[in-house]
Amino acid sequence: MVGVYRKRLSEIPSEPTLRRAAAYVRMSTDHQKYSTDNQMDAIRGHAAKNGIEIVRVYADEGKSGMRAKGRDAFLTMIHTIVDGKADFDLIVAYDHSRWGRFQRDHEAAYYAYLCLDAGVEVHFCAGGFPNEMGPLAELMWTISSMQARNYSRDLSGKVWLGQCRLIRMGYRQGGSPGYGLRRMLLAENGTRKFELKPGERKSLQTDRVILTPGPASEVRRVRWIYDQFTRRGQSEAAIARTLNEKGILTDLGRAWTSGTVHQVLTNEKYIGNNVYNRTSGKLTAKRRANDPDEWVRADGAFTAIVSPDVFLNAQRIVEERNRQYSDTEMLERLAHLFRKHGVLSGIIIDEADGIPSASAYQSRFGSLIRAYELIGFQPERDYRYIEINRALRALHRETVSDTIESLRAQGSSVTRNPITDLLRINDEFTASIVIARCRETGAGMRRWKIRLDASLGPDITLAVRMNGANDAPLDYYFLPRNEVTSHRLGLSEENGFMLDAYRYDNLDEFLALSRRSRISELAPW
Structure with a gap:
């Protein structure tokens, strides 16, 4: 060819x-x-x-x-x-x-x-x-x-300057209003629109927020707290005990502590002052406490519910209480408290009468641990953690097994990965169970760290938050994957609406979520 x-x-x-x-x-x-x-x-x-x-x-x-x-x-x-x-x-x-x-x-x-x-x-x-x-x-x-x-x-600088300008104009920049106060939404022209409920945020950029007195019953209790502290000589711990005995809860629905009473007694918002920049940590820098001359403020921005004279009297008592002791006297009182209880913590210190607060020891000696060392108290936390971790591992196995049993008892199908313990429920979604140990900070505050296994990618992480003794569950968080994007999640006693919306007292809601329903039950028509 x-x-x-x-x-x-x-x-x-x-x-x-x-x-x-x-x-x-x-x-x-x-x-x-x-x-x-x-x-x-x-x-x-x-x-x-x-x-x-x-x-x-x-x-x-x-x-x-x-x-x-x-x-x-x-x-x-x-x-x-x-x-x-x-x-x-x-x-x-x-x-x-x-x-x-x-x-x-x-x-x-x-x-x-x-x-x-x-x-x-x-x-x-x-x-x-x-x-x-x-x-x-x-x-x-x-x-x-x-x-x-x-x-x-x-x-960051422009945002900070903008926030400072709004503070000086008397507008609130985030944060819980506090007991006895509420957040009021203002329109651009300054007219009041409505009161923001917990967890609600303003939707218009031009709207502003101010603080306003809350219910009359809460305002009376705030004034009662100041009266007990300044005129009756009651400590924060004694005031907290009285409030709890009467069944009165904080604005977050929790029992009172000496710390929450102390916050009411020392925050200038109760005399109507708008204060900002007490602490700062711009960009990736560590947060630090700022000197008072660095604070940004607008005095008289809100309606006061406590008179300035009463507030200043409370501050003098707090300052005098912490200043009247020498280093030696503070350590002697701490040592006496140690001999009485055989152990120390921030909560024990704050609840005791006749002794400076845990924060005062932190400020004077650099940390509570340093103060402990000076009186010969060596916390055994590292040793206790070994036993606690062993018990929590056993609890995790029990919780996974009990959850599977409860799911199957209600008719749900469950498969369990023997290596990762990942649960597949009804062939529709996956769930992972984690145990969050309770840790106590140097100031006696309770904290939890939840480790999330991103490699498993569960649709729901069921986090069991342990109580202070780490011997029983305190509550449960059902965390959907699209809401939690970090490998680790830190929780405190109150975490705001965005997280606490997923908190439950038991597993009933999780079981209900996993329960299959007949089509006729879903659509009766």
Whole structure:
């Protein structure tokens, strides 16, 4: 077949091989200019033009870029790459700022080089950033890091100045109103709209919030607290006991303690003053207590429910009580309390009469532990933790088994992963059970840390919060996956509506959630 040319198979051009890539997207708030959806649109367009196939998406929504901590998707991506488990050789992000606005020099480049060392490149589809590592790219990393850091600092400064301006105008900037007070929403023209309930927030940016006196019964009790303290000479602990005996709860629905009484006695909002910046910790810096001359304030911003004279008298008593003791006298009283109880804690100190508060010991000696050392008290917390941890491991096994038994008893199907203890219920959702041990701070406050296994990705984490003795459950938190994005969650006694909305006293609600219903029961018509 002369004149007929047939190309050999090897000469026939083949389809180009697409590079496998992971997309990384991030936004700090829901109001950012470039949402994760917009970022993905740009990344897909970049991928289509450059022969890239997006095989994985790592998304951090509502996460600050100032540090890697707390950005679960970012850290999971980095760990997957460093461990050699990545099924891609390229990461594509929208621009350098989405990678991070790190506050430490070279931190952004550090994570990029971890990826590069494992054979995974980092590309950006916007900003004119070179996609090949070299001297120019290194220079660009440094410049971009400085720009991102300065942007965060400038933005933080502008926000802080804006908050200070609003404080001086007499508007409230977040936080619980406190017992005897309520939050009142104001329109832009200053007219009152309505009272905000616990957990509610203003929806319009132009609205403002002020504090206003609460129910008359609460206002009377606040004044009674000041009267008992200033005229009757009652301690915070004695006042708390009286309130609890009468069945009166705090604004958060909890029993009174000497600490909560002390807060009422020392907060200037009860005389109508709006005070801000008592503590600060901008960006990634540690929080610190500020000197009074650094406070931002607006005196007389709210309606007072306690007279300034009575308030100042209370402050003089508090100051004199803590100042009248020398270091030796404070330690002698602490030693006497130790001999009486055989053990010490912040709660024991605050509940005792005739002795400075736990915070006074912290301020005078640097920490409660240091004060303990000076009187020869050595807390045995490390030894007790060994026994507590052993008991909690046994409790976890029992809780998982009991939960499975209860679910099956009501007709739900349950399978249990023998290695991870992950439960699959009704072949519809997964659940993980964790035990949160109660820890006591140096000031006697109770805290819980919940460790969440992001690698399992349960739809619901059932967190069992233990009581102060760690010998029985206190309550339960049912945490849905889309609401909890951190590996660790810290809880205190009160955590605000956004978290405490998931708190329950028992497992009944969880069982009800897992109970299957007949269609006729759901739709009787």
